[in-house]
Amino acid sequence: MRRDLISYAIFSLFLFFMLEGLLYAAIHWWPAFTENMGALKLLAAPLPILGEQINLVDKLGAPAYVAGQHYFKACNILGSTAAVLFAANAIAGEAQRGTLEVWLARPVSRLRLYTERFVMGQLAVGIPVFLSSMTVPYLLETVGTSMHYTDLLRCSVYQAIFLGTLFSITFAFSALGQQPLKIAFIFLFLTIAEFAIYMVKTITHYSIFRWADIQTFAAIIGSNTMPMDRVAIMLAIQAAAFATGFAIFRRRNP
Amino acid sequence: MTESSTIPQAPPGPGSIRVRGLSKSFGTNQALCPMDLDIQGGGIVGLIGPNGSGKSTLMRSLIGLIRPDAGSVWIDGLELKGDGRNIRERLTYAPGEMGVYREMRGRDHLDWFLRGRDKATLARAQELATGFGLPLERRMGSYSHGMKRQLVFAAAMGPDVPVRILDEITEGLDPSRRTLVTESLRKDALTGTTILLSSHHFGEVDRVCDRILFMRQGQIIADTKASVIHDRAARLLRLTWNSEGPAQSVLDALPANSYDKARVDGTELVLELTQPDPRPTLALLEKLTDLPAPAQVQFGSSTLKAIYRDLYGVEGT
Numbered sequence: 001m002r003r004d005l006i007s008y009a010i011f012s013l014f015l016f017f018m019l020e021g022l023l024y025a026a027i028h029w030w031p032a033f034t035e036n037m038g039a040l041k042l043l044a045a046p047l048p049i050l051g052e053q054i055n056l057v058d059k060l061g062a063p064a065y066v067a068g069q070h071y072f073k074a075c076n077i078l079g080s081t082a083a084v085l086f087a088a089n090a091i092a093g094e095a096q097r098g099t100l101e102v103w104l105a106r107p108v109s110r111l112r113l114y115t116e117r118f119v120m121g122q123l124a125v126g127i128p129v130f131l132s133s134m135t136v137p138y139l140l141e142t143v144g145t146s147m148h149y150t151d152l153l154r155c156s157v158y159q160a161i162f163l164g165t166l167f168s169i170t171f172a173f174s175a176l177g178q179q180p181l182k183i184a185f186i187f188l189f190l191t192i193a194e195f196a197i198y199m200v201k202t203i204t205h206y207s208i209f210r211w212a213d214i215q216t217f218a219a220i221i222g223s224n225t226m227p228m229d230r231v232a233i234m235l236a237i238q239a240a241a242f243a244t245g246f247a248i249f250r251r252r253n254p
Numbered sequence: 255m256t257e258s259s260t261i262p263q264a265p266p267g268p269g270s271i272r273v274r275g276l277s278k279s280f281g282t283n284q285a286l287c288p289m290d291l292d293i294q295g296g297g298i299v300g301l302i303g304p305n306g307s308g309k310s311t312l313m314r315s316l317i318g319l320i321r322p323d324a325g326s327v328w329i330d331g332l333e334l335k336g337d338g339r340n341i342r343e344r345l346t347y348a349p350g351e352m353g354v355y356r357e358m359r360g361r362d363h364l365d366w367f368l369r370g371r372d373k374a375t376l377a378r379a380q381e382l383a384t385g386f387g388l389p390l391e392r393r394m395g396s397y398s399h400g401m402k403r404q405l406v407f408a409a410a411m412g413p414d415v416p417v418r419i420l421d422e423i424t425e426g427l428d429p430s431r432r433t434l435v436t437e438s439l440r441k442d443a444l445t446g447t448t449i450l451l452s453s454h455h456f457g458e459v460d461r462v463c464d465r466i467l468f469m470r471q472g473q474i475i476a477d478t479k480a481s482v483i484h485d486r487a488a489r490l491l492r493l494t495w496n497s498e499g500p501a502q503s504v505l506d507a508l509p510a511n512s513y514d515k516a517r518v519d520g521t522e523l524v525l526e527l528t529q530p531d532p533r534p535t536l537a538l539l540e541k542l543t544d545l546p547a548p549a550q551v552q553f554g555s556s557t558l559k560a561i562y563r564d565l566y567g568v569e570g571t
Binding site: 002003097098099101102104105106107108109110111250251253254 | 314317319320321336337339342343347349351352353354355358362365366367368369370371406
């Protein structure tokens, strides 16, 4: 448990610093972004999806910009990568290392071992999203604008649920597999492919990132509420992935 | 096929192990044939068998690591249920093969092994590990294979439990460390702990065992006292000729009361003598001047392969 906590805390801290670094750079570029809005629109013209996003930022201002830079770009890319890597290694890593047998042979129930890893992984991915989001108002002040903590909190909850869903699905496969690298490669490839699909106008609606894009976060900020139907679906997927993974794990031979 | 006349049936009580109808298959491979087993509390029981004979599968099934296809297990009078956590609180287990977290220090790894145990357990395990001369402040990546095995052994010996299940615990240890390990086991058994110890080397752990179970192809083919095996192995006389024929002729010529069991295998005649001294039998052979003299005479049998072949008439390895 202690070893797991330290391990997850280190990776979580690393993710936080990565997100914070990107956020710091992005917010300090905000004044230049607004000044060059016209040129950016022209540049994005050949890419309709990108153009829509820039138009949204132009219309809604800094909150949409933060949604785009922090949630849609940084959290989605780095967060989903972290979610896949944490989850792929969670159980399959023990099998590959040869520690699975002793891990299971201790007087601790499998449900507890499984749940601990699941929860720690979810927190390791979600906490950096929250922490980095909480620094946004301070950073925005340095460039002469502002944003409410409650909006950021709501966006963070939604983002954490989205990343948690990716984590849960990968985690279920980790409960089954023995090769974390293979699992990680497959899910990273799928995640990157989904992100690539998002940018293609004709097939963008097949991308899972439609559920965590600028429009989604802008709507959360604008309406002061989360899309509860999507939240319910994602939580249901997480529950199903948890249950399926555990059903496999409880019968797993070391 | 099981030879178990010397071992009494044990009621499930403190430190006991009881198995009923336990079986396990992996695909088409029957790793454990349906088996019953009773081990009384206290003492050391050796589980001997070649690689792939089902020793590890049996041990893993006893602690709930592997779900058997059928059968029941009681440890220390308690039935194994669910994922076996209730059982694992009453025993320790050391696997035959295992990896480690290379980045962890020995002390932390010991702590990790002993999760779910009380703090006194960790202190005892650390004391034992220190007694082995293990550098607990060093990272596991710098440990040799033998040092890792000793750390696992220290972790398995730390908890105050009625049963210990140790898979190939002396594997990879040098002779002096093996002696330390076997001495620790003997001392522990004297306090009433039941130790189930596996090995694929006869003559290594059997010296500390009170009872030995021989496994082959997922079955216990013999269940007897270690002293009986040693006594029988010490009375084995193997005669080898350069051609087939003399072996059967010599057997026919020998008086039946000069041996307990005899087996002809091509050019070999294996006799389990009635007495530990082979000289009277060899003197009888000398008198059989019309038959060719054996090319090789071997007395006593110590390897696992030889014991399987000579005592149980099966190829064990």
